[in-house]
Amino acid sequence: MTENSEDDWAKAAEEQEGLEATKELEDKVQNLKLPEDGGASAAAADSSNTASNESGEGTSNVASSSNSLASAVPDSSKSTGDESEVNITAAELSLMRKAMRKGIIESKNKLEILRQDPNNPLYSVKDFESLNLRKELLQSIYNMGFKLPSKIQETALPTLLADPPTNMIAQSQSGTGKTAAFSLAMLSRIDPSRKCCQALCLSPTFELALQTYEQVKHIGKLCTDITIRVAVKGETAPRGERINEHIVIGTPGKVLYWVTKYKCLDLRQCKVFVLDEADVMIATQGHQDTSVRIHKQLPSTCQMMLFSATYDDEVVAFAEAIIPNPVTIRLRRDEETLENIRQMYVECHGSDEKYEAIANIYTIPVGSSMFFCQTKYAANLLASQLRADGHQVALLTGDLTPDERLRVLNCYRRGEERALICTNVLARGIDVETVSLVVNYDLPVLHGTNRADCDTYLHRIGRTGRFGKTGNAINIVDGQEDLKLIREIESHFGIKIPKLDYNNMDEIEKLGED
Numbered sequence: 001m002t003e004n005s006e007d008d009w010a011k012a013a014e015e016q017e018g019l020e021a022t023k024e025l026e027d028k029v030q031n032l033k034l035p036e037d038g039g040a041s042a043a044a045a046d047s048s049n050t051a052s053n054e055s056g057e058g059t060s061n062v063a064s065s066s067n068s069l070a071s072a073v074p075d076s077s078k079s080t081g082d083e084s085e086v087n088i089t090a091a092e093l094s095l096m097r098k099a100m101r102k103g104i105i106e107s108k109n110k111l112e113i114l115r116q117d118p119n120n121p122l123y124s125v126k127d128f129e130s131l132n133l134r135k136e137l138l139q140s141i142y143n144m145g146f147k148l149p150s151k152i153q154e155t156a157l158p159t160l161l162a163d164p165p166t167n168m169i170a171q172s173q174s175g176t177g178k179t180a181a182f183s184l185a186m187l188s189r190i191d192p193s194r195k196c197c198q199a200l201c202l203s204p205t206f207e208l209a210l211q212t213y214e215q216v217k218h219i220g221k222l223c224t225d226i227t228i229r230v231a232v233k234g235e236t237a238p239r240g241e242r243i244n245e246h247i248v249i250g251t252p253g254k255v256l257y258w259v260t261k262y263k264c265l266d267l268r269q270c271k272v273f274v275l276d277e278a279d280v281m282i283a284t285q286g287h288q289d290t291s292v293r294i295h296k297q298l299p300s301t302c303q304m305m306l307f308s309a310t311y312d313d314e315v316v317a318f319a320e321a322i323i324p325n326p327v328t329i330r331l332r333r334d335e336e337t338l339e340n341i342r343q344m345y346v347e348c349h350g351s352d353e354k355y356e357a358i359a360n361i362y363t364i365p366v367g368s369s370m371f372f373c374q375t376k377y378a379a380n381l382l383a384s385q386l387r388a389d390g391h392q393v394a395l396l397t398g399d400l401t402p403d404e405r406l407r408v409l410n411c412y413r414r415g416e417e418r419a420l421i422c423t424n425v426l427a428r429g430i431d432v433e434t435v436s437l438v439v440n441y442d443l444p445v446l447h448g449t450n451r452a453d454c455d456t457y458l459h460r461i462g463r464t465g466r467f468g469k470t471g472n473a474i475n476i477v478d479g480q481e482d483l484k485l486i487r488e489i490e491s492h493f494g495i496k497i498p499k500l501d502y503n504n505m506d507e508i509e510k511l512g513e514d
């Protein structure tokens with residue numbers, strides 16, 4: 001193969017990953033560290049260190065993060081657009097969810113299990129000891145703060161580790177422990193004495209592949225005899241040599257290039273194949289075909305696993321085409337409920353009073369709060385006003401670039417900014433696990449109507465009052481139109497939303513006491 005045709009291939013592969021081949025972007029992403037542990041260290045993290053890592057330039061610090069981001073926010077007077085114009089990809093959303101995560105998400109729902117072959121044995125474990133993991137792996141997960149397997153891990157892990165190997169399709173929402181499950185499965189199947197690729201994991205994008213690579217490395221840290229390699233844009237394969245790392249994690253384009261064109265990656269000894277984030281993979285142009293082409297290079301004995309956060313028809317069709325005779329496990333996400341949420345409204349007249357109410361509410365000593373605005377314009381304006389009054393707030397709108405959004409979310413997750421101002425589109429996509437106070441600065445309305453958007457209302461305020469704690473949700477009502485929306489919400493949910501006097505500081509302060 002000529003140098004040129006190789007370059008063309010590499011370029012095509014990189015274009016397929018949907019990334020601009022700029023060193024700058026690469027460096028930034030490489031330095032964006034998401035939480036690696038169960039979240040225990042996230043809040044208390046060495047903030048100066050993490051902040052400089054995350055800045056990508058090694059110079060920014062926490063105090064300046066909102067300032068530096070403020071400069072990324074356009075003049076709010078020019079930004080009057082509705083948030084719906086923002087086009088956020090599935091891969092970006094997935095990365096944002098990871099950035100917001102404080103730890104494992106446990107579900108109250110039962111796991112649904114489907115077996116095409118009734119002879120496939122199924123076990124379930126209640127502790128990690130019962131899995132007969134290598135002692136280094138067990139030690140490592142305990143070091144990471146894992147105490148017990150999550151719901152999906154209870155069933156997935158014994159099945160994934162059993163012999164003969166079983167194929168699996170697993171679906172559950174982001175943050176429920178899928179990556180940790182397949183990381184343990186890959187690491188457990190490796191025979192360190194054989195120097196060849198024995199496990200391959202495909203991730204949809206450069207950033208997501210790096211996240212998975214970091215997580216597998218972290219879990220396998222004490223297994224010093226296992227080697228791991230990342231196959232993404234910017235990584236070069238040794239000329240004329242074989243890749244002999246035991247585990248390869250990469251994007252489809254790069255892996256296919258290494259396998260079929262550069263021929264430095266031999267998959268004939270591969271024992272485990274993981275397709276991660278299958279829903280994002282499908283949403284990414286060309287990845288489905290590339291994954292199928294890679295899949296064809298695998299031996300028939302290879303154990304296949306597919307993981308996805310959603311389970312729509314397209315994912316099912318893709319999963320069934322690529323994973324023969326699987327055990328399928330599904331964990332439905334818990335329904336959002338209004339239990340444990342104290343809902344109130346404050347009545348204002350005009351933007352000045354609205355701001356006054358917000359400024360008073362801001363003083364409630366709660367852990368973390370989210371303020372929802374209907375448009376980017378309103379969000380930008382509110383953030384500038386609060387900042388001008390000396391309040392530290394984070395702002396998340398579609399005006400920010402993906403890595404700016406990640407930086408904002410990281411600061412908020414670590415508690416460096418306790419108030420997050422955001423707009424609808426982003427708020428529906430990201431799973432903020434729990435906040436103590438949700439404020440609807442603008443009530444949610446159905447697009448193009450003046451009717452209340454009750455689903456969005458539930459989704460927004462469902463961020464608070466989780467895990468048996470009491471949460472607070474305050475609705476800012478500006479005039480009769482808004483009052484009508486509150487009445488609609490009340491009748492939709494069959495509840496009464498009482499009025500709160502925002503000037504009564506005693507009453508306001510009481511909200512921080514739960």
Ligand SMILES: Nc1ncnc2c1ncn2[C@@H]1O[C@H](COP(=O)(O)OP(=O)(O)OP(=O)(O)O)[C@@H](O)[C@H]1O
Pocket residue numbers: 035036037038039094097098101102103104105144145146147148149150153172173174175176177178179180181309
């Ligand atoms: N059994 C466990 N106990 C405590 N923490 C865990 C456990 N399993 C995983 N975690 C931690 O919980 C977080 C979420 O886990 P993980 O990344 O495996 O979820 P996921 O379902 O793969 O999410 P995504 O779909 O976004 O990749 C991680 O920080 C991980 O280290």
